[in-house]
Structure formats: C-alpha cells, structure tokens
Amino acid sequence: MSLRQVLFAAYVLVCALSVTGVLFRGVQTRPGLVLGLPWGLAWVVGWAALTFVALVIFDGTRPADDDREEGAA
C-alpha cells in the first residue's frame, strides 16, 4: 500500500468516525452539547476543506502509469 493510499484511508477513517459520532464521544463544548453551534458548523465546514485537501493530495500524487494499469484491468 503506497503512502497516498494510506493517507486517503486515514481520511476515510476520519469520515467514518465522524459520521458515526465515535469521534465526538465525550466531547462537550457546553454541558449537554456535543459540538454545539458554532463549533459543529465549523467542524462540517472544516470537513469540506479537509475533503478538498485530501482529494488534491490524492489526485496530485497519482502515479503516471495509473491510467495504463486501470486500462488493463
């Protein structure tokens, strides 16, 4: 597994832990609030930015022979 694949898998893991709430277990920005506004909103917007960065890195580090491999599959 290449470094780009490991990094992308890490990004997918962050997404999985986030949407299932595991990442926020025990996190309270105010008593009784799990990521209350504006922190929840900031997290979601940060997530959009993270996705963009993750995709830029993943796409930018694509091996040159990737097309040929896919074409042969």
Place this chain on the structure above:
Amino acid sequence: MSAEAQILTVVGAYLAINLFVGWRAGGGTSDSATGYVAGDRAMGALLMYFVTGATIFSAFAFLGAPGRAYSTGAGAFHIIAFGVLGLVPFYFTGPRAARLGRRKGYITQGELVAGELGFRPLAPIVALVGIVAIVPYLALQMRGAGHVLEVLTRGAVSVEAGAALVYGVVLVYVWRSGVMGVGWTNTLQGAFMMVLAWVLGLYLPGAMHGGVRAMFESMEPEQLTLPGRTASGGAWSWAGYGSTILVMTIGFSFWPHLFQKAFAARSEAVLRRTVVLYPTFQLFMLPILLIGFAGVGMDPPPSQPDQVLPHILLTLDLPAAVVGLFCAGALAASMSSGDALLHGAASSAVRDGWVRGAGRELSPAGERRAVRMALLPILVLSYVTATTFHADLVGLLSYAYGPVGQLAPPVTAALFWRRATGPAALTGLLLGSAVTIALPKLVDGLVVHPGLPGLAVNAAAIVGVSLLSARRAA
C-alpha cells in the same frame, strides 16, 4: 410599478437570459445522439464543475435546506456531510465509465451496465429505475419554482402557471441544445446561486439578530447539538444520522442524470479535477444553513419549515427588486436540476429503453430527434405529478431515492469486477430495492436508514449469484 410587477420583471429578465444562453449553447455540437446527450465528449473543467455542482443543488437548496436548519438545528449538518462526501466515489467510477464510454460508445448508465455485463435486459430496467425516480424529483423542482413565484408575487402568479412558465423555458433550451444547453445554463445558474446565497446568508443574521454570534446565542441548546433532530422533530440517533449520510453518499453519484456526465467530460483528468474541486461548491451550503438558523424564533413563524426563506423575505419588507433577485435565485436552483433531470430521463428512455432494450436501430440524427421527442411526455408527466399529487410527492421521492441508491452495487460491479454477471446484477438491484422499500413498512422504529440493509442485500446477492453462476459454468 407595483411590487409584484417589479418582481416579475426581474424574473422575466432572468428567464430571458437563461433562454438566450441555453439557445446559443447548442450550436457547436454534432447532429447525433452523442452530441446531444454527451456533448461530443468535449466538456471542459469549468462546465463540468458547474454542471455537477448546480445539478446537485436543486430547489431543495433554497427551500428545503434552510427549512431543515430551521426545524432540525444541527441535524441539517448532514446535508453538508453527504454533499461533501457524495462525489468522492465518482473519482473512481467516473473516469473508468468515461474510458469505457469512449471505447465502446456508451452514453448512458444503463447502456454501460448492460454492455459490460453482457445482459441486455439490464439497460431498460436501470432506465426504468432512473425514470421512476426522476419524475417525482422533477415534479418537486417544478412545484418549488411555482411555489416561490406564487408566494413572492402574493398570488399574482399561481403555482401551476409559474411552473409552466419556468419549465417552458427549460424545455425550449434543452430541446434546442441538449446537454450543452444544460451545461452553460447551469454555469450561469450556479454562479448566480452562489452569489445570492452568500449575500442572503451574511445579510439576514445581521438584519434579524445583530450578527451570527448573537443568532446562535438566541437559539435553544437542544437545537445546537449533534446529531440534531429528525425532519419529524424526534431525536436523531448517531446510527440514523450516520447511515443516512452513508446511503446518500453511496447513491449520490449514481443518479442517472449525474452519472451520465461522465460521458460528457473531455478527458478523465477533467472528471477527476471536477471531483477534487467539488467540495468547494459545498461551501455554498454554509450561508444557506445560516439563513435557516436566522429564522428560528420568528414571530409569526412560517407555515411550514420549507417556507422559512420566503417568509423571512416577505416579513423584512425588502425592496421588490431584491425579492425578485431571490426569486430568480430559487428558480436557478430549480432549473439547474430540472433541466439535467429532464435531459437525463429522455436520453435514458431512448438509448436504454428503445435502442438497447427493444433493439431498435436508429440513425445518429434519428436518435437525437427521438430524445427531443421524449422530452415532452416526461415533462408533461412530471407537470401533472407536480400539480396533482400534493400530499404524497415528498414521500414518493423518498421512496424513489432508495432504488436509485441501489444502482451503486450493479454499476460498481460492472465497472470493476470481471466475474460479475448480468443476472446477478439484476437480482441484486431488485432485492436491494425491495428491501429498501419494504423495510420501513415491516419494522417499526427502524434505527438505520433502510437503504443500508438494502445495499448490503444487493451487494451480497451480486457476489453470491455471480459466484454460483461461475461455478455452474465451470
């Protein structure tokens, strides 16, 4: 000039600009189905960015999304979450579909699945699933456009007349220019929506609460916590929240009208760049949610959550020209999805149903004419649905969403798994759709989104039946 006349003047100017742009867009494509449906496979990065972005942002963006933020608080974050993730699978499926399309002449999703799995009946069935889902979706866009016009002109234009006017314009430019008309109008509509959303999203919290921070401080704590509330007002569990995002992420890029754009891109690199850039389009949802939050605590409240933005605009007593601009923005959101839905459904009906399913050969120019002819019945059917089935349309659409998500396993198998067979894909699609539709009726208080068990059954059936078929063949 009365306020209603000013609003209609702004809307009329906006529709005229769309008509002009859409009409001019179709001049450069060939007189064939590939030209009309896939733009001769020549769409560049700018067009692809706006086509995917604006197509996804439907009338729901200006009506449903603020309504969700207003009624469910933090629960509305799932809209950004699945939106951000939704196109990521397309990074892998899109370029591969584009390559196969270029090599084998595919221009629709059904044709690709049937062709790759060597099983012709799949094409019309995939098309049918898509069209059955698209009609209520298109009907909702029409009703959204008509409703905005009716509310903001204070009844001067009825829902029926408004929907007919807006979609008359859509029909003309889609009929004339096909996918290029969709592409260039979506570029115009997408840019317009983004500007308008940010202007309203920054202006309204300030005008109504004195700023974003003050707006959040005025909200009730239970509105602020993840995963928020469901659309019906109950507490949303993490399982429900997470599985909804997962199902929508998986199904997102498999909507036929969206997937079809893989065949329109100039190159695989353009497709990949589109997916990479797409999360930036999601930032458009941030001000949309702020608009919904701004409406919390309004007195009097809107009659329905979906009406929160028109209600705010009418309550604030803004200049009619500004209300007209919002109205045009909401129409942009409706049209940018509606045109792609209409074009996608007509293309699929002809190529997957008539050409592949019924095995009727058409000349390139004849197929182009047939797709044009198919636009009208689909538009009329959607219009009748929009103006007749008032109560159940949203429910119908939620049913339709389930089967569309079930297209993901067969399409993925057709693209990436050589041992997959056509009958296995068909079995998976049918079983997955049945589970998705039946489960909410059979199980009370289902915690997860019904699409998730449907996808599991679907994938298991494809793998199981494919392996069994291979063993028998051996």
